[in-house]
Amino acid sequence: MKMSQLNNRSEDAAKADKITGAAATLSFHEVGYKVQVGNCCRKIANVILRDVSGVFEPGLNAIMGPTGGGKTSLLDLLAGRRESEGLQGDILFNGKTLPSDFKLISGYVTQDDIIMGTLTVRENLQFAANMRLRNCSKEEKLERVNEIIQDLGLDKCQHTKVGTVMIQGVSGGEKKRCNIGIELVTKPQVLFLDEPTTGLDASTSHSVMNLLRDLTVQGNRTIVFSIHQPRYSIFRLFDRLHLLSSHGQTVFHGPASQAVDYFARHNLVCETYNNPADFFLDVITQNSESSDLKINLSDSVVPIIETCNSNGKAAQIDLPALFKTSPENRLMKKVCFEILDHRTISDNCRSLGYPINWFSQFFYLSQRSIRNLLREKQRSIVPSASMAILALVVGSLYLDVATDLNGFQNLFGALFFVSIQMLFGNVPAIQAFITGRNIFLHESANGFYRVSAYFVATVFCDLLPLRTVPSLVFGTIFYWIIGLKFNLKLFAFFHLTNIVTTMSACSLAFFISVASGSSTVANALLAVIFVIMMLFSGLILNVSSMPVALSWLQYTSISRFCLVAHAGAQISDLEFCGYRTIIRNGTAHEDYFCEPGKELLRLQDINYDTASQWLNVGFLLIYTVTFFTLAYLSLRMVRKNK
Known part of the structure; x- marks a missing residue:
């Protein structure tokens, strides 16, 4: 895939785009975020994100980075699920500021499965349909629930209780799919997921991510999710990748398939049989300390040309600064500037309101x-x-x-x-x-x-x-x-x-x-x-x-x-x-x-x-x-x- 195709989707997603019409684009421009920590007498500003920009389009858009790097914070800000206090920069949806009712046209799946355990899978989906579908008859809501059950492969467990501490229920993968189904009831243009593979085994995780991949193709959806360290079979499903450093700075943004080549051009090569996700986190973690500390890269990282300090040892690399000077960043900034030039203000006066009385x-x-x-x-x-x-x-x-x-x-x-x-x-x-x-x-x-x-x-x-x-x-x-x-x-x-x-x-x-x-x-x-x-x-x-x-x-x-x-x-x-x-x-x-x-x-x-x-x-x-x-x-x- 050429560098000029940064904002292109995969072939499958592009075909779906032609079928279903206009796609949802989520862009964020020089986003910074800080929170106040400490007691009432003395509070200190803790900076979570620093000057983060990017564009997410239909397909699987992954946010990766080490623990504490701001993955969930960025995801929550994009979804409008975090308080705007301490937020700097712009977040746009289809070139417009986030509307006040953005939560009604998007879906958000939490890391922990939040669902009524005493109800069956079908009853949970039916409750979501009854609450969230507007101007639909009882038959249409039932049809929508049947469609979701079919699409998510929940046929066998649809009449099984989800499960609680006292009630034996469905498996972890089925519960995760049920949570996703609840958010898919409204056919949202954008779906957010926080660590969708948490608590699942490797096979179930792959099954869930394959399901998300199919959803992007079928519905031309923009799916944005945070994920820590996926295995390669999951990583290769990603369309776009946004890498964050330990200090909340962008290390890479672009097509996931180009990330390995990007690091290789900067003398950091991923070995043939090494998982790219592990490689990225190794590089980010080992280059996250202050510049006066010395590191030794692990075997998974083979620097072609070593940058040496006065002691002759390998010095740390400023990955965020490296990305800022890269062609990938310039192209991404160009796309962001074009979106900003045509930005409009959302008509918040025409809020959708609640679907039912x-x-x-x-x-x-x-x-x-x-x-x-x-x-x-x-x-x-x-x-x-x-x-x-x-x-x-x-x-x-x-x-x-x-x-x-x-x-x-x-x-x-x-x-x-x-x-x-x-x-x-x-x-x-x-x-x-x-x-x-x-x-x-x-x-x-x-x-x-x-x-x-x-x-x-x-x-x-x-x-x-x-x-x-x-x-x-x-x-x-x-x-x-x-x-x-x-x-x-x-x-x-x-x-x-x-x-x-x-x-x-x-x-x-x-x-x-x-x-x-x-x-x-x-x-x-x-x-x-x-x-x-x-x-x-x-x-x-x-x-x-x-x-x-x-x-x-x-x-x-x-x-x-x-x-x-x-x-x-x-x-x-x-x-x-x-x-x-x-x-x-x-x-x-x-x-x-x-x-x-x-x-x-x-x-x-x-x-x-x-x-x-x-x-x-x-x-x-x-x-x-x-x-x-x-x-x-x-x-x-x-x-x-x-």
């Missing part, structure tokens, strides 16, 4: 969440089962609580236990937004759905089956086993208070989990908060005897509102009677006493009237709405890009 997004997200829940038996059954067992065991301690003089303490303690259980029993709610966090970040960045649709669907599918149902199970068993009032209205109010308390506790758990992003941190914070709420509930310490400076904390206690509502409904019109021994004139007497429940509640600083009961439920609702809102806003502020 909010309610459809909510429906498909809820459908997926429910399927996921039903297939994780332990997760769906354990909450209700554990609540039932706990209600039976603890309820037996308070079996048919009597209204004697000790009855108030027992009954008040039982209701306190209910309020505490509605708190600590919902600590697992923190997992709702943590277990699926990676999937959410990936799908949201790829334009699958709105944040609000995901938030409402996740809350709905977690709060109803995993929190509300167990609360009802616990409340029903506990209510009758301890012998609370046989009154339908009070029974309904008991459940209503428990459900609202559950929602309040879950809203706080959701907020902390979303804001922290870590189950460890969220567990620790939530445990501390719930213990403080328990202390200010009014049983362990009487509210009236609390220090004035801390007494306001009772109004932040979810369990306090729950306990007060329950106590007012169940105790206010009771009388606790029995014999009590008193000393009168030095003689012990057994006298019969009755203590009104209202008076006992007043001593606990509890307002027992009906209005106060509903007021406490109202406070819990305000608590719920407040923290659901904060959780949603926190989710919106989570960085989708790197």
Whole structure:
């Protein structure tokens, strides 16, 4: 292939270009990128990429370089998946600046397979089709899924679950192809892949890369990917190659088939049976240190003419500077200048928007969440089962609580236990937004759905089956086993208070989990908060005897509102009677006493009237709405890009 053919594609890709029409060209011009590292007091700019330029056209476009050389950073910047802060230079798509909805017309496959493991291969592809295909009927979406399954060779495993830690699923190669298929649903003009062969054996890696090669020919696609050190059978599939140094500088950009000849012209020859990819990384790594350090090239590198320093030893070669003076760089710069001369601004006002409306997004997200829940038996059954067992065991301690003089303490303690259980029993709610966090970040960045649709669907599918149902199970068993009032209205109010308390506790758990992003941190914070709420509930310490400076904390206690509502409904019109021994004139007497429940509640600083009961439920609702809102806003502020 001649040097003047830098921007030509392979013969197969060129034929496809004629068939399918205009091709997608991605160009980057003098791109620099740096990030701020360090603490808030002292930050240092860490330069990742330096003056990187190139043009990627239909075919397989590989970004190679040593670890830490900026391969993934460059890939993310080209895909618009990284924050623009610290970015210099221009990135153009078909001669235009990247449109705001570029994520909707491109695909991005992450290095780690981010996919719902409890769903089958077909179900994952169908979900992507339902979410991402616009103006298509149900039949057309199904046809598209069938087409992808056929093209990617997923026929045999289409009804097999992808797999999780607890569920045996498809192989690594099939999972990778499923991930690629999800991005191919929209027939993107550009497909990005981060280390597509990571975690795969040699045979599977070759199969995946052959698949990508076929996709470039069939669909005239521009496929850009980072890759570390592929074997030769994979390397020879590449159309274009961009080599980066250890310091994020361009070492070579051009047709992959010309890379070996380029290095040979500069006195670095790859041996006949050596893998070119290994050879390139050897050269780059061994010439990446400072110029005052001396190296000895490995056997795979045979310098024809040695450049010697004053000591007569082989000196390092400045590979980036060498490329800047090469004909390959001049030709590449010429193509880049031509693109820049004709650049235009993308019409961001005409954004494509989401393919389907909010309610459809909510429906498909809820459908997926429910399927996921039903297939994780332990997760769906354990909450209700554990609540039932706990209600039976603890309820037996308070079996048919009597209204004697000790009855108030027992009954008040039982209701306190209910309020505490509605708190600590919902600590697992923190997992709702943590277990699926990676999937959410990936799908949201790829334009699958709105944040609000995901938030409402996740809350709905977690709060109803995993929190509300167990609360009802616990409340029903506990209510009758301890012998609370046989009154339908009070029974309904008991459940209503428990459900609202559950929602309040879950809203706080959701907020902390979303804001922290870590189950460890969220567990620790939530445990501390719930213990403080328990202390200010009014049983362990009487509210009236609390220090004035801390007494306001009772109004932040979810369990306090729950306990007060329950106590007012169940105790206010009771009388606790029995014999009590008193000393009168030095003689012990057994006298019969009755203590009104209202008076006992007043001593606990509890307002027992009906209005106060509903007021406490109202406070819990305000608590719920407040923290659901904060959780949603926190989710919106989570960085989708790197």
